[in-house]
Amino acid sequence: MKITVFGSGYVGLVTGACLADVGNQVVCMDIDAEKIAKLQQGGIPIFEPGLDAMVRENQAADRLRFTTDAQEAVEHGVFQFIAVGTPPDEDGSADLRYVLAVAESIAEHMTDYRVVIDKSTVPVGTADKVRAKIGEVLAKRGEEIEFDVVSNPEFLKEGAALNDFMRPDRIIIGVDNPRTAELLRALYAPFNRSHERIITMDVRSAELTKYAANAMLATKISFMNELANLAEYLGADIEQVRQGIGSDSRIGYSFIYPGCGYGGSCFPKDVKALERTAREQGYHAELLNAVENVNNRQKNRLFEKIADYYQNKLEGKVFALWGLAFKPDTDDMREAPSRVVIESLCGAGAAVQAYDPEALAEARRIYGGNPRLKLCASPHEALENADALVIVTEWKEFRSPDFDALSRSLRDKVIFDGRNMYEPRFVRRSGLDYHAIGRP
Numbered sequence: 001m002k003i004t005v006f007g008s009g010y011v012g013l014v015t016g017a018c019l020a021d022v023g024n025q026v027v028c029m030d031i032d033a034e035k036i037a038k039l040q041q042g043g044i045p046i047f048e049p050g051l052d053a054m055v056r057e058n059q060a061a062d063r064l065r066f067t068t069d070a071q072e073a074v075e076h077g078v079f080q081f082i083a084v085g086t087p088p089d090e091d092g093s094a095d096l097r098y099v100l101a102v103a104e105s106i107a108e109h110m111t112d113y114r115v116v117i118d119k120s121t122v123p124v125g126t127a128d129k130v131r132a133k134i135g136e137v138l139a140k141r142g143e144e145i146e147f148d149v150v151s152n153p154e155f156l157k158e159g160a161a162l163n164d165f166m167r168p169d170r171i172i173i174g175v176d177n178p179r180t181a182e183l184l185r186a187l188y189a190p191f192n193r194s195h196e197r198i199i200t201m202d203v204r205s206a207e208l209t210k211y212a213a214n215a216m217l218a219t220k221i222s223f224m225n226e227l228a229n230l231a232e233y234l235g236a237d238i239e240q241v242r243q244g245i246g247s248d249s250r251i252g253y254s255f256i257y258p259g260c261g262y263g264g265s266c267f268p269k270d271v272k273a274l275e276r277t278a279r280e281q282g283y284h285a286e287l288l289n290a291v292e293n294v295n296n297r298q299k300n301r302l303f304e305k306i307a308d309y310y311q312n313k314l315e316g317k318v319f320a321l322w323g324l325a326f327k328p329d330t331d332d333m334r335e336a337p338s339r340v341v342i343e344s345l346c347g348a349g350a351a352v353q354a355y356d357p358e359a360l361a362e363a364r365r366i367y368g369g370n371p372r373l374k375l376c377a378s379p380h381e382a383l384e385n386a387d388a389l390v391i392v393t394e395w396k397e398f399r400s401p402d403f404d405a406l407s408r409s410l411r412d413k414v415i416f417d418g419r420n421m422y423e424p425r426f427v428r429r430s431g432l433d434y435h436a437i438g439r440p
């Protein structure tokens with residue numbers, strides 16, 4: 001099948017590469033000429049395990065091409081995916097400028113039937129706007145060309161995106177007629193093996209499903225963070241509580257890890273956008289509001305613990321910081337809790353020596369000029385002459401440090417762990433003070 005993907009960012013690239021990998025002819029289009037030039041030479045602008053190899057293999061096999069030429073892109077695919085960004089505007093609503101610009105350019109160049117597929121996370125009602133935009137441009141051109149608009153949200157986790165695309169839990173297809181549903185079923189057939197994963201529904205419900213899934217997951221996390229804070233007051237251990245409730249199959253073990261707050265490009269933005277959508281409808285979404293507030297507060301928890309420990313005398317202290325990415329297996333620092341910790345510590349006059357296996361370049365881009373932040377090439381380098389260790393991201397390589405060595409190296413012999421990585425007994429055995437989230 002011939003497929004075009006607009007937007008060669010995270011979602012667009014993964015979508016394009018995976019669709020090419022099962023044998024389709026895919027053209028990825030982006031207006032960023034630098035990015036496209038890099039991709040044409042086999043360079044991948046983001047870190048995602050397995051993506052570089054998949055892109056290169058499919059390029060070599062002539063199934064995947066990159067272009068900045070909108071006309072070529074629209075001519076190529078019967079399926080036109082929209083996978084451009086929807087950044088929050090000033091009030092937190094999703095900014096549809098890029099989505100509608102793609103719709104316009106599809107309408108300007110199309111000469112026969114096209115299926116336009118919204119892959120980007122967009123507010124309920126966007127498919128209608130895309131349809132209206134295409135209709136408007138076609139009318140101006142004086143053309144009557146048939147097209148359909150589909151909502152097909154993505155559920156890709158950074159760090160596991162290829163697997164999520166290739167073996168999805170579900171494929172949500174929002175359509176308004178059976179013919180388009182059949183086309184999409186055929187397109188997704190290679191990913192719908194072993195058991196039925198396609199769920200077809202109306203367009204608005206599909207659009208809402210995406211927000212509902214992310215808001216539900218964010219709610220689970222904020223709920224656990226609230227309980228973790230409460231556990232601290234009560235002298236209970238949230239890690240034991242977590243296992244106690246996770247064993248209930250209605251609750252489950254996943255996504256109930258307390259910590260220093262959720263980050264990334266999706267949860268913070270989507271919770272906010274859904275809350276704004278509700279407000280536009282005249283509905284005050286109490287719970288969504290609380291989920292967001294609890295998370296913002298939680299991102300400050302680690303710093304609060306540190307400030308309490310040092311009785312607000314942080315001037316001149318040196319902190320080793322392990323983990324910059326918003327979660328392991330990515331180099332993404334968007335809305336990362338590490339940023340709140342770094343900015344608060346530096347703001348209070350302390351110095352930070354940070355290490356991350358993948359996000360150092362991104363940190364350099366964000367904080368390049370900050371004289372209080374040193375980016376280190378290894379976890380050990382970060383510890384040199386440090387007073388305390390702060391852990392913000394639960395990378396695998398931090399799971400089993402030599403606590404005796406840490407105890408010798410940290411001047412104040414204290415660890416602040418925002419991800420509850422260790423068994424407190426083991427840490428304290430080495431003479432270290434250990435402060436985690438929701439643990440006595």
Ligand code: UDX
Pocket residue numbers: 154155156157158159214217221254255256257258259260261262263264265266267326327
């Ligand atoms: C998320 C959704 O999982 C995905 O389905 C959607 O399409 C995009 O948004 P992603 O942003 O890659 O994916 O991150 P995810 O793995 O879901 O983690 C989000 C954040 O929640 C991270 O900061 C993580 O540290 C935090 N988290 C996750 C917790 O604090 N506790 C948990 O139990 C789980």
